[in-house]
Amino acid sequence: MKALTYHGPGRRTWGDVPDPVIQDAEDAIVRVDAVTICGTDLHILKGDVPEVTDGRVLGHEAVGTVVQTGAAVRTLKEGDRVLVSCISACGRCAYCRTATYGQCTGGGGWILGHLIDGTQAEYVRTPFADNSLHRLPAGVSDETALLLADILPTSYEVGVRKGQVEPGDTVAVVGAGPIGLAAITTARLYSPARIIAVDLAPSRLDAAKRAGADIALTSAEATEEAVRALSRDGRGVDVAIEAVGVPETFELCTRVVRPGGRVANVGVHGKPATLHLEDLWIRDVTITTGLVDTSSTPLLLDMVAAGRLDVSELVTHRFGLDEMQEAYDVFADAGANGALKVALFRT
Amino acid sequence: MKALTYHGPGRRTWGDVPDPVIQDAEDAIVRVDAVTICGTDLHILKGDVPEVTDGRVLGHEAVGTVVQTGAAVRTLKEGDRVLVSCISACGRCAYCRTATYGQCTGGGGWILGHLIDGTQAEYVRTPFADNSLHRLPAGVSDETALLLADILPTSYEVGVRKGQVEPGDTVAVVGAGPIGLAAITTARLYSPARIIAVDLAPSRLDAAKRAGADIALTSAEATEEAVRALSRDGRGVDVAIEAVGVPETFELCTRVVRPGGRVANVGVHGKPATLHLEDLWIRDVTITTGLVDTSSTPLLLDMVAAGRLDVSELVTHRFGLDEMQEAYDVFADAGANGALKVALFRT
Amino acid sequence: MKALTYHGPGRRTWGDVPDPVIQDAEDAIVRVDAVTICGTDLHILKGDVPEVTDGRVLGHEAVGTVVQTGAAVRTLKEGDRVLVSCISACGRCAYCRTATYGQCTGGGGWILGHLIDGTQAEYVRTPFADNSLHRLPAGVSDETALLLADILPTSYEVGVRKGQVEPGDTVAVVGAGPIGLAAITTARLYSPARIIAVDLAPSRLDAAKRAGADIALTSAEATEEAVRALSRDGRGVDVAIEAVGVPETFELCTRVVRPGGRVANVGVHGKPATLHLEDLWIRDVTITTGLVDTSSTPLLLDMVAAGRLDVSELVTHRFGLDEMQEAYDVFADAGANGALKVALFRT
């Protein structure tokens, strides 16, 4: 089959690799009908994720069709249309037993396109299929479902839920890329009074407003004073969601949050930040980090199927599966071409 | 009356000042029967807290007797034996209405010995008396009650509760001074499986073991590997409580906590720490900071009165009130003389 | 002044009574600009609430203007436009300190129009004014604010929050009178997937649909099977909110709730219900009851002011204050004339 493989920093190939086969009784083989590229894939290509070895098929998000199941797979069968979650779950370890699948110690967690071959291919082997694939309701399109493989549950679980967004809250979302936009969309499920979006790019701020932000500030405008001035009584925001992954944006979050507020980090960071404990020790602040568990995926699927979550603006570019290299080029240069998520479809 | 007053960095005086008088209908005047010195008082004397002005009477912890009440005081009367809490509460602001008294925006919070005259004196004026003083049950001694003015609720609320200690948890308490020891004592209310105490001083580690620590490590011994090795499955501790207030100990806490665990900062910090988000972003860690609210004081008083909390080892040195300067000298040199808390009594 | 007074079962008078005067330093006198009638007032008139004595001025909901304040009132002054909450809060007792104002043991709780004279008058004395009145933002009309005196916080706190409505939930609201309609409106703040309204009256079911119910069933249609069939996988609803106050509707709630679900009772009951523990013991059900605390009133005021809560359909009939008797007649015969809430305004 065709697949996108990694060959060291900066080197990716779209070419022939062997078809995946069932290796374990709990595996399923899924034909990929739609796939996307994640910011994390770009990190891998920069060489930032040394566990990814030469020849690895990348990708951890897909929608597809089950073509084969291992002997122990119980809830899925050939022909089922499924969402391939970015997180696999052994279902047996202490973390899986508390629905913390992202931290699975039994062989799951984030493995696809990382420790085993991933989804940017015509077929993918998915371990622990019963606990890692989600059957799709009829009314949800491939393109919409694709956004539930990683980006929506990540924003919702790691940003909105860990940030404990409540009705009436003022919420700052710092970063209006795909994760930030999805955080705005899912934060609205809890009816905050006001969402303030911050980004460098005016085009992303426009998208933030369409996604439901009440106020959009450029990074230059988003001083501590300006953000606080937009909060109740000027005390600071109730929740600040970091959706970029650099020290400056994280530190902005810790400065604009009110006493008693929450900072929910969603961004993938490559270097340390400074934590101003000399100011924060007295301020009753809660800071959270996290990898998605995809425990909310069934809920989000229901919400999307019921028309209660509109994610139609997140996919900006569409390709055929064999246009993988072009899709990477577009996505890697998102700033220049306004790309949010790219989607590739089996043709 | 006599009082301990601040006169710029390094300068404290024990001498005559005017008696306090009722200034507001919600005030009470309390005769000080017992008082202690806090590490924060030493910070003030170093000049670290610039809001403290020349001539200020220091001190924010005391046990005493009400001698006069303002016209609007409703639940207290002359002769009542009371605990003077380190936190005053207006009872009306949005923070007070959610029992977050430490963040009071209506004129309370930490004001005694900070923004108004404090408790290291023969008498003290206490604003918002109904909401800021606690009547003492008969069976609780002055010395024991004194520990509930700040140190026990701080450890319990900011360390144990924000850290969400649960039965069966492995808990690291970094720092075995008075706050750390009180954290060990109050953590045991939730029956953790194992408490690991860390400190530089062997004498404090001995005290930690008497307070209920299962394992005591010197700072040199407490490497990331060593602490993790003592946790369930070697994953790291469930809760790490920072009770020192320097970057190194905070950073140790973030390294030894397990995925999904909590770091509860209790220490008072004077400079920033480094937050290794490049490691932590993926690890589902929750970090909390906080000033005490003293919302748990009634509960802790009940527990002490019922003999369910033993805090008898925390006071190591006792003085008469007019030995204030000697008490400061001893407390300021705690390392040399093994002091934990000093207590001064009206004679 | 004129007031509506109670004189034993079935006997109410609109006539002259003495003007209220400040009795306590924390009192305020409020001129009533708008007032409403509660179902509880009808209970009192039936003689169901024996603590209400002869001559009592009824009413516990109003919007008005402060005309006088006691010496200890700190945050309000003459001329302030305020919401008179149905709950008064001493601010000092153990319940008030945890924002459980409805259970105040310091002289507050539900006292207006119950244990002391109430709001169905030209003026009302309000104890503990700082903690019991809410200053109104400019953009909120008297009529809208009136709905926040009791009905909205009751539905939200006792129904939606105790019921723990979450995004994606299926929620049954049994009873589509004012409380049920407000429960539907405030439940939507948490984005449930589906709200099922149940009532005897088709006109109320129409109102329920306009308030946001997805499905409206008559009581005859709302069999256990029918309601379950509308829930996810047919297991039963996640949350059932009882908003009537009779055994049959409460028991329906306990039958239609799924294992692990919540039954939140909001209705005022006059007789016992049967609890089928022989079925329920094994089903992981949580049942809650409660009196409103009005702790959510500031939040709800913000939401209304921001246009995020539409309650415009709840007031169906408007009167002048001196048409009090006609208003009672209309409200008491709500079934016949389609009344939800009646509002009376100073003329």
Add this chain to the structure above:
Amino acid sequence: MKALTYHGPGRRTWGDVPDPVIQDAEDAIVRVDAVTICGTDLHILKGDVPEVTDGRVLGHEAVGTVVQTGAAVRTLKEGDRVLVSCISACGRCAYCRTATYGQCTGGGGWILGHLIDGTQAEYVRTPFADNSLHRLPAGVSDETALLLADILPTSYEVGVRKGQVEPGDTVAVVGAGPIGLAAITTARLYSPARIIAVDLAPSRLDAAKRAGADIALTSAEATEEAVRALSRDGRGVDVAIEAVGVPETFELCTRVVRPGGRVANVGVHGKPATLHLEDLWIRDVTITTGLVDTSSTPLLLDMVAAGRLDVSELVTHRFGLDEMQEAYDVFADAGANGALKVALFRT
């Protein structure tokens, strides 16, 4: 092999039945080393549980040794010493994914000795072995482990945790049989201020005191007034745990609980109770029911292994496995012979 089988109301047989065999790839066969009898088994023998069919091997609690595993069993192997949990968990359904194993809709839940053959036999087939058996640490005896198959997690999860016992609480435990005693023992993990035990039998009240109850009342003594008088400020208990299963004891719980308190029902009920909503609607009471999930079993095993939970008094009578009929006779007449739990061991 030998087994205890049910043959209609009142008829039980100890005799030969076929050895169990692997039926599903996730099954394990366990040799029973120790087993006990539950009150529920007596209910079955009375005919109260009609799903139990003729010839069924009873019993849902055991300690044993794995002798065979199905092809899909991953974490267990022949020779492993295991706890057989009363609850089996498919690990895949929506309930299992939130650790609500008791409500498993994928073929698990309470099935042993109920819907499939159980543990009162020389061997037992255990479905979903990876998720339903617990490997035992070396230091825990068979007798101690046996108490963790049902009784300890039931008391802890359904009584203590659903009742939300907190430090300083006053807790009433109504019923001092095995479940009530285990509730007392596990409630102490949260350091309540006072535990009040209630039972008909003085011998059980003595056991309650040894288990940690501060006060023991006979049912005659335990009037509403007497229990309230023992609570803080006479308001009522914070938590009432029902551990009998008859209407009278449940109703006592609802009468003695304070406003804002919790009633946690653990008892197995055969008929309805009366819920006095005419009193309770206004009192902010939370009532919970539940079947054990055994999600706390790993925690409780750790606590027992660490010597932090003493359950040594719960087993009062010991037998060989082939003395099953005598053991049933003793247990069924517990009142006369002071039996709490009986334990039977392979000889």
